[in-house]
Amino acid sequence: MRAPDHPVMSKGDVLLAVENVSLGFGGVRALTDVSFDIRKSEIRAIIGPNGAGKTSMLNCINGFYYPTEGRITFKGVKRPKMRPYVAARGGIARTFQNVALFKSMSTLDNIMAGRSIKMHSNFFWQLFRHGPAMKEEVEHRRFVEEIIDFLEIQHIRKTPVGRLPYGLQKRVELGRALAMEPELLLLDEPMAGMNLEEKEDMSRFILEVNQQYGTTIALIEHDMGVVMDLSDRVVVLEYGRKIADGTPAEVKNDQRVIDAYLGVAH
Amino acid sequence: MRQRKRSHAAHLSEAGRPGRLTSLTTAADARADTFPKLLARNARLRPKRTAFRHKDLGIWQSWTWGEVHQIVRAYARGLQTLGLKRGGKIAIIGYNRPYLYWTICAAQWLGAIPIPVYADSVADEMAYVLAHAEVTHAAVQDQEQVDKILSVSDQLPQLQHVLYDEQKGLRDYDHSRLHSIESIVEEGRARLADAQEAAAIDLALQEGRGSDLAIILYTSGTTGRPKGVMLTSDAVIAAAEIGCDFDKLDETDEIIAYLPIAWVGDHIFSYAQAILSGLCVNCPESPETIAEDRREIGATYVFAPPRVFESMLTLTMVRIEDAGALKRRMFHFFINHANKVGEKILNKEPGVGAWDRLLWSIGNVLVYAPLRNRFGMTRVKVGYTAGEAIGPEIFRFYRSIGVNLKQLYGQTEASVYITMQPNGEIRADTVGRPAPQVEIRIADNGEVLYRSPGVFVGYYKDDEKTAETKTPDGFVHSGDAGFFDQNGHLKIIDRAKDVGKMRDGALFPPKYVENKLKFYPNIKEAVCFGDGRDHVAAFINIDLVAVSNWAERNGVTYASYQELAGHPLVYDMIEKHVDEVNRSLSSEPRMGGAQIRRFLILHKELDADDGELTRTQKVRRGFIAERYAPLINALYDGSSEADISTEVTFEDGRKGVISARVKIRDMKPYPTTEPGSVLEAAE
Numbered sequence: 051m052r053a054p055d056h057p058v059m060s061k062g063d064v065l066l067a068v069e070n071v072s073l074g075f076g077g078v079r080a081l082t083d084v085s086f087d088i089r090k091s092e093i094r095a096i097i098g099p100n101g102a103g104k105t106s107m108l109n110c111i112n113g114f115y116y117p118t119e120g121r122i123t124f125k126g127v128k129r130p131k132m133r134p135y136v137a138a139r140g141g142i143a144r145t146f147q148n149v150a151l152f153k154s155m156s157t158l159d160n161i162m163a164g165r166s167i168k169m170h171s172n173f174f175w176q177l178f179r180h181g182p183a184m185k186e187e188v189e190h191r192r193f194v195e196e197i198i199d200f201l202e203i204q205h206i207r208k209t210p211v212g213r214l215p216y217g218l219q220k221r222v223e224l225g226r227a228l229a230m231e232p233e234l235l236l237l238d239e240p241m242a243g244m245n246l247e248e249k250e251d252m253s254r255f256i257l258e259v260n261q262q263y264g265t266t267i268a269l270i271e272h273d274m275g276v277v278m279d280l281s282d283r284v285v286v287l288e289y290g291r292k293i294a295d296g297t298p299a300e301v302k303n304d305q306r307v308i309d310a311y312l313g314v315a316h
Numbered sequence: 317m318r319q320r321k322r323s324h325a326a327h328l329s330e331a332g333r334p335g336r337l338t339s340l341t342t343a344a345d346a347r348a349d350t351f352p353k354l355l356a357r358n359a360r361l362r363p364k365r366t367a368f369r370h371k372d373l374g375i376w377q378s379w380t381w382g383e384v385h386q387i388v389r390a391y392a393r394g395l396q397t398l399g400l401k402r403g404g405k406i407a408i409i410g411y412n413r414p415y416l417y418w419t420i421c422a423a424q425w426l427g428a429i430p431i432p433v434y435a436d437s438v439a440d441e442m443a444y445v446l447a448h449a450e451v452t453h454a455a456v457q458d459q460e461q462v463d464k465i466l467s468v469s470d471q472l473p474q475l476q477h478v479l480y481d482e483q484k485g486l487r488d489y490d491h492s493r494l495h496s497i498e499s500i501v502e503e504g505r506a507r508l509a510d511a512q513e514a515a516a517i518d519l520a521l522q523e524g525r526g527s528d529l530a531i532i533l534y535t536s537g538t539t540g541r542p543k544g545v546m547l548t549s550d551a552v553i554a555a556a557e558i559g560c561d562f563d564k565l566d567e568t569d570e571i572i573a574y575l576p577i578a579w580v581g582d583h584i585f586s587y588a589q590a591i592l593s594g595l596c597v598n599c600p601e602s603p604e605t606i607a608e609d610r611r612e613i614g615a616t617y618v619f620a621p622p623r624v625f626e627s628m629l630t631l632t633m634v635r636i637e638d639a640g641a642l643k644r645r646m647f648h649f650f651i652n653h654a655n656k657v658g659e660k661i662l663n664k665e666p667g668v669g670a671w672d673r674l675l676w677s678i679g680n681v682l683v684y685a686p687l688r689n690r691f692g693m694t695r696v697k698v699g700y701t702a703g704e705a706i707g708p709e710i711f712r713f714y715r716s717i718g719v720n721l722k723q724l725y726g727q728t729e730a731s732v733y734i735t736m737q738p739n740g741e742i743r744a745d746t747v748g749r750p751a752p753q754v755e756i757r758i759a760d761n762g763e764v765l766y767r768s769p770g771v772f773v774g775y776y777k778d779d780e781k782t783a784e785t786k787t788p789d790g791f792v793h794s795g796d797a798g799f800f801d802q803n804g805h806l807k808i809i810d811r812a813k814d815v816g817k818m819r820d821g822a823l824f825p826p827k828y829v830e831n832k833l834k835f836y837p838n839i840k841e842a843v844c845f846g847d848g849r850d851h852v853a854a855f856i857n858i859d860l861v862a863v864s865n866w867a868e869r870n871g872v873t874y875a876s877y878q879e880l881a882g883h884p885l886v887y888d889m890i891e892k893h894v895d896e897v898n899r900s901l902s903s904e905p906r907m908g909g910a911q912i913r914r915f916l917i918l919h920k921e922l923d924a925d926d927g928e929l930t931r932t933q934k935v936r937r938g939f940i941a942e943r944y945a946p947l948i949n950a951l952y953d954g955s956s957e958a959d960i961s962t963e964v965t966f967e968d969g970r971k972g973v974i975s976a977r978v979k980i981r982d983m984k985p986y987p988t989t990e991p992g993s994v995l996e997a998a999e
Contacts, residue, residue, distance in 0.1 A: 191374075192373065195373035195374045195375075196373060198373075198374070199372070199373055200484065202602065204374070204601045204602050204604070204605050205601075205602060205604030205605045205608070207374065254485070258484065258485055261487060261488060262484075262485075262487060
């Protein structure tokens with residue numbers, strides 16, 4: 051699904067680079083001069099206290115916001131101002147902090163919706179669900195079924211997602227993002243509000259997506275145990291600025307990070 | 317995963333043919349006395365009939381008998397390259413998957429012994445069984461099971477190779493001793509392209525004998541360590557035949573395989589009988605999708621423990637209460653009607669009026685048939701429940717809506733079949749007549765002993781236990797106490813070790829008597845005493861909901877539970893119930909001595925918070941005997957009332973003391989019909 055004009059990337063190359071990015075809303079500065087990179091096939095965590103600008107960062111990456119200053123390059127190409135669906139076609143998929151699914155649609159239909167950007171047959175055939183549209187749908191359905199199998203949600207295939215418990219909705223949302231076969235998957239607090247068992251399941255899925263499909267993952271998460279276990283590298287934000295960047299072990303022992311999380315006597 | 321199945325099909329059409337022909341001609345010569353031989357017979361008799369289905373990626377993938385035969389044959393060769401030999405042991409761990417059933421067959425092909433293990437057992441339990449059985453190989457479903465085995469591998473020095481069905485998550489594992497089943501089948505298939513190899517594998521099949529061990533099933537072991545029950549091919553085939561003949565199973569039947577493969581029931585129903593009669597085995601997509609899968613398949617042969625039937629019914633009842641008023645009333649009207657005549661119609665009993673029949677037919681269209689469809693029982697020829705006692709109302713419910721549900725009594729040591737219910741002789745309170753070819757006798761202590769062609773060889777590496785369980789003349793101690801009623805039906809009353817003896821030697825099965833009492837809605841709980849005593853006495857707990865309802869209708873006023881429980885009219889009512897229980901006991905062989913002579917109604921409800929019940933609402937007899945010692949003394953010293961004060965724990969954790977004067981009633985026993993004679997089973 052990679053556009054032919056992009057260079058083929060291998061593990062460890064810089065997939066996405068954030069360079070001196072600042073973002074302001076009127077007088078409020080959400081991000082100030084943030085730089086870091088995300089390498090191919092790694093799990094990159096973005097952490098920080100509440101209001102540190104993590105979600106704003108994610109929004110910049112997937113094209114929902116456009117940085118006031120600085121630039122973001124994805125696969126060596128500077129990101130122009132774009133609409134999120136263009137970003138999605140470019141290979142960036144995301145899940146949301148508050149689940150954003152079609153509540154009255156089934157699990158299957160929600161994930162199929164994620165697949166729609168891959169569908170090419172024209173409106174006429176799709177309307178009659180015939181000819182090339184049918185063939186295409188069968189192929190996509192198969193792919194979606196593999197995701198359903200992968201995420202172990204066969205039993206809710208036909209259940210409207212609005213009736214599902216939160217943990218499962220999160221899983222469906224991940225499924226929809228996976229249906230886009232993204233190169234970069236952005237997960238905004240994938241484990242918020244989950245119990246321990248659900249967190250373990252979700253961690254397993256994230257690791258498997260990363261290992262099995264080589265998908266690069268950037269995630270925001272508050273559960274430090276999860277972050278330390280899952281991620282290869284961690285970037286820490288505080289008040290819109292980057293205060294640390296490195297392996298989980300390095301970050302954990304960084305004085306500035308400790309201060310940011312535990313507070314410091316002035 | 318889909319890819320894998322396609323590749324099988326492709327291989328079949330190319331490489332498979334010549335090999336199959338040779339194996340079939342040789343298989344035809346000998347009597348099929350092992351399951352792999354029966355599989356070869358199926359491939360010859362019904363090569364194109366569907367043998368197995370597995371729902372995968374939302375679609376029922378299927379394999380014909382011809383295909384299964386080729387896969388198992390190649391798999392057997394593949395296992396040989398991994399060093400599995402005649403007499404070797406291979407563990408099988410996972411949910412019901414075609415490849416795991418085929419592992420059983422491929423192992424038997426080589427004369428190795430498959431050992432299915434409960435998939436949900438924790439690593440330590442699993443380690444015990446695997447070490448005890450000395451398994452050298454293990455075939456498992458997925459990463460979860462692989463992880464479990466790896467975590468205890470230091471306890472399993474004999475284990476050489478682990479095979480898995482699902483690749484997911486296992487990509488980065490060290491594959492020196494870990495293999496996908498698929499790759500082993502491919503390996504075998506490649507080798508079998510050579511004619512000499514093919515002849516050798518077919519020879520291995522012919523070397524199998526019916527007297528060889530077919531399988532070792534570890535009993536789940538609620539008490540102590542699990543024991544390995546060794547069964548020969550002859551025994552398993554003979555037992556499977558009993559069931560197939562009894563219910564006339566054939567290749568058109570369908571079964572859903574969803575119970576643990578390590579359990580004898582699943583092994584007989586989903587493996588032995590499937591291969592023997594050629595019926596189709598359907599493996600659900602996942603444990604959570606069974607209800608939906610069951611509906612899609614519409615099995616003709618169903619097996620489920622009582623709790624499955626119970627939960628289906630409860631779910632239906634809950635949903636109906638949420639339905640619209642019209643639907644709800646229609647449902648209740650027709651279910652009530654079915655309660656009255658449904659079972660008689662199913663049993664083809666005379667005496668059902670034309671109007672009632674018509675009404676039932678209307679109900680069938682409007683309610684019963686849609687319900688059966690919901691339950692996935694539209695095509696059920698026969699359904700079985702076993703394992704524990706099923707509630708009579710639940711049992712009758714399914715029968716009244718036209719599901720031919722039956723009970724059977726079986727054990728791992730018997731390859732299931734001990735007693736079965738023939739058509740037209742189905743009752744909720746008995747487990748039926750001795751199955752064909754099964755002899756039953758009842759020991760003096762009430763224990764049921766049986767002898768059948770399906771009886772086990774012994775417990776693996778436990779001669780002492782084997783000698784305890786098997787008599788020299790081949791009878792097996794079931795561990796259950798029971799008796800035959802007037803119609804020759806076996807009734808199981810309790811675990812034999814729980815059955816007490818009274819001073820005059822009469823049997824005292826506490827649970828049996830208590831269950832009879834609890835059958836009355838007014839009685840919530842009952843505790844009977846009598847072991848080592850002169851007579852039986854009982855504590856009774858009234859059911860507050862039922863009895864207060866009764867009090868309202870009968871103008872009985874009361875201020876508290878204690879007052880209601882001690883009310884003379886309540887005593888009169890309970891006395892009637894106890895009297896009926898006594899009459900029923902007196903009419904049953906060997907139960908007459910257990911009639912209740914004295915009873916009292918407890919002033920408080922037995923409660924788990926006070927330690928009187930377990931959290932699963934089972935009576936803690938010993939604790940109660942201690943706590944209420946003054947009341948028990950009074951029951952046996954002839955006094956007409958007794959004082960008791962007990963500490964109680966309130967819901968918020970505070971403690972208080974309840975004191976009461978409890979009255980005791982005397983009962984007149986009925987004369988016993990036949991004193992102590994033992995009814996032998998009629999063959």
